[in-house]
Amino acid sequence: MRQPFFILIPISILMGSFAFPRPNEPCESPANRLESELHLNSSGEAIYEQWCASCHGTNGRDFLERIWKLGSQQEDLERVIASGHPLLGMPAYRDALSAEDIRNVAEYVLSKAKESPSFLAAPPLFVQASDIQLRANIIADGLDTPWGMDFLNDTALIFTEREGKLWTIQSGIKQEVTGLPHDIHAKGQGGLLDVMHWTESENQQNWIYLSYSKNHPNDKKLSATAVVRSRITKSKQGFKVDEWETIMVATPYGKTHHHYGSRLAMGNDNMLYITCGERGLRDVHPQSLETYPGKVHRLHPDGKVPQDNPFVAVTGAIPSIWSWGHRNPQGMLIHPETGAIWTHEHGPKGGDEINVLKKAANYGWPEITFGRNYSGTVITRDTAKVGMEQPLHYWLPSIGACGMEIIHGDNWPEPWQNNLLVGSLSFEYLERLVIDSSGRVSGREELLNDIGRVRDIARNQRGDIYVAVEGAGLILHLEPILEN
Ligand code: HEC
Missing domain, CATH: 2.120.10.30 (TolB, C-terminal domain)
Incomplete structure (x- = not known):
């Protein structure tokens, strides 16, 4: 049962720069203020500063000029943030953050990383086996x-x-x-x-x-x-x-x-x-x-x-x-x-x-x-x-x-x-x-x-x-x- 086999290295898709949500200017009305705070709470930057900065540094410092171990595309980051990686010491956030929060914080990290001119895309290595x-x-x-x-x-x-x-x-x-x-x-x-x-x-x-x-x-x-x-x-x-x-x-x-x-x-x-x-x-x-x-x-x-x-x-x-x-x-x-x-x-x-x-x-x-x-x-x-x-x-x-x-x-x-x-x-x-x-x-x-x-x-x-x-x-x- 020798199966045909090949490695797929997906072409890394450059995602362009992200317009991640910035908190709105403070407004007079309390309802508006509440809305803007809610917005602030779920922005990638806010999530990052609350949950990630203690280990990775403020403003996504740790992701500048990074040689990515687990992939550098939006979906790779979302996966890592959700599932963590025990050997690398990265906690799993699947239970603490919603899917939307995970998407936002991943977008934020990537946008910070891509601000650096030396950003190096690292597509993960996919291996196609006969069944999975x-x-x-x-x-x-x-x-x-x-x-x-x-x-x-x-x-x-x-x-x-x-x-x-x-x-x-x-x-x-x-x-x-x-x-x-x-x-x-x-x-x-x-x-x-x-x-x-x-x-x-x-x-x-x-x-x-x-x-x-x-x-x-x-x-x-x-x-x-x-x-x-x-x-x-x-x-x-x-x-x-x-x-x-x-x-x-x-x-x-x-x-x-x-x-x-x-x-x-x-x-x-x-x-x-x-x-x-x-x-x-x-x-x-x-x-x-x-x-x-x-x-x-x-x-x-x-x-x-x-x-x-x-x-x-x-x-x-x-x-x-x-x-x-x-x-x-x-x-x-x-x-x-x-x-x-x-x-x-x-x-x-x-x-x-x-x-x-x-x-x-x-x-x-x-x-x-x-x-x-x-x-x-x-x-x-x-x-x-x-x-x-x-x-x-x-x-x-x-x-x-x-x-x-x-x-x-x-x-x-x-x-x-x-x-x-x-x-x-x-x-x-x-x-x-x-x-x-x-x-x-x-x-x-x-x-x-x-x-x-x-x-x-x-x-x-x-x-x-x-x-x-x-x-x-x-x-x-x-x-x-x-x-x-
Ligand atoms: C307790 C410390 C800690 C916290 C908190 C933490 N991380 Fe990590 N994270 C790590 C470590 C350690 C690694 C592995 C770093 C390495 O190998 O260079 C890692 C790896 C990663 C990677 C993979 C990087 C790569 O090279 O592929 C991403 C993405 C990431 N973290 C994002 C986040 C985000 C987003 C948060 C917040 C939601 C977060 N981390 C919170 C410790 C932490």
């Missing part, structure tokens, strides 16, 4: 390589840049979180990778987990996938971390700079799951239980090994291993309804695959694969073997899968519920996969075509979907446009 239209709001731009994202709460996003920076966005303000580990190996595919927020339920302590490629302590040519955590607290200056505890280092350190894997997720069993790529050493790691790379690991949140892990009693086996035979898994999620752990991984040429993880299962790399070497030569003709798992889905050709989320929340229409979203690095779009009731992929659709290399996708408790795009250096908020 979506809107992609640009929440952050000018980034290098945004790699991992998570929500601190519904109004605060935390994200990494692979080059070695950690940022939060709250109330529309991007702030750096300083004090990162000093041994980040930012080379090749390595650097600061995923970030995960977790609240410890017993004491409401907030933790941040980071995965990154870590320098060998004595030899910076060598690196390993590593996971650390720190408490995170909110202060007046923003979010702060303190000391980093090491949770896992996926030894042995290696010379290659690729296939670190690195996705983090907290399971419903309150265990931390970590994906590790095989570091490009397919004949060394994935089929050995004695090394970390090419596996998915399971640990207590403090890094201790759970005693019910499958290989704890096997001599020589790494006890944190949960599943093995993986290549480079860069997408992981906990299914919101079943609690199952879904991963996807890059295959070679062909054979990117989605797996639903099972304890102790071997996913077969490189013994079985639907892919070939990048040169086109055969790796193995086997696509199945006894004792090795079949994927839920595989892509031929490979899309270069990265990041994965599942749609779940009232703000999305029914046919989208439980659909998967997966980023494509190779073809630079966001893929929607429809999963049927038997858990199989029954439809695929390309969204955000040509947007850039889609690296990560995040969903908050409300069901809001955010997409990180490298190259373009963007974080987008994707929202369905539903009929009222």
Whole structure:
């Protein structure tokens, strides 16, 4: 079910200058005075000064020379004013103001903005899917390589840049979180990778987990996938971390700079799951239980090994291993309804695959694969073997899968519920996969075509979907446009 797909960028319609209502001159008659006061009360300017100026400055100051995030046309402003935007810190006025008041104040803001000669129209990005239209709001731009994202709460996003920076966005303000580990190996595919927020339920302590490629302590040519955590607290200056505890280092350190894997997720069993790529050493790691790379690991949140892990009693086996035979898994999620752990991984040429993880299962790399070497030569003709798992889905050709989320929340229409979203690095779009009731992929659709290399996708408790795009250096908020 490949649907035709296109992005509509509506031509911005310049609205000309507005003659917004000015209060009438005071008149003698009380009736007239009352009328003029009523008029004054509903004028865009009066509403603005009463409701908006405390945050946006008097006379629409904040909207002069603005780079619009949510669109710069009358209808965009009306929508934002009515619905608000929690992550950006913009309140919703649907209940406080009438539709007419919202129209007037939007007109006022736009007229002020257009008084500035440097007014820059910013049409929102509309995305036409097969069944509905979506809107992609640009929440952050000018980034290098945004790699991992998570929500601190519904109004605060935390994200990494692979080059070695950690940022939060709250109330529309991007702030750096300083004090990162000093041994980040930012080379090749390595650097600061995923970030995960977790609240410890017993004491409401907030933790941040980071995965990154870590320098060998004595030899910076060598690196390993590593996971650390720190408490995170909110202060007046923003979010702060303190000391980093090491949770896992996926030894042995290696010379290659690729296939670190690195996705983090907290399971419903309150265990931390970590994906590790095989570091490009397919004949060394994935089929050995004695090394970390090419596996998915399971640990207590403090890094201790759970005693019910499958290989704890096997001599020589790494006890944190949960599943093995993986290549480079860069997408992981906990299914919101079943609690199952879904991963996807890059295959070679062909054979990117989605797996639903099972304890102790071997996913077969490189013994079985639907892919070939990048040169086109055969790796193995086997696509199945006894004792090795079949994927839920595989892509031929490979899309270069990265990041994965599942749609779940009232703000999305029914046919989208439980659909998967997966980023494509190779073809630079966001893929929607429809999963049927038997858990199989029954439809695929390309969204955000040509947007850039889609690296990560995040969903908050409300069901809001955010997409990180490298190259373009963007974080987008994707929202369905539903009929009222
Ligand atoms: C509590 C503070 C607050 C109040 C009050 C408030 N806003 Fe906002 N508003 C924000 C913040 C924060 C943003 C995000 C700013 C940013 O990202 O640059 C925002 C964003 C917006 C945007 C989107 C701008 C864009 O770049 O696309 C519009 C339009 C807007 N506000 C209009 C209004 C109007 C009109 C009112 C009054 C009815 C109002 N706001 C009241 C805080 C506020």
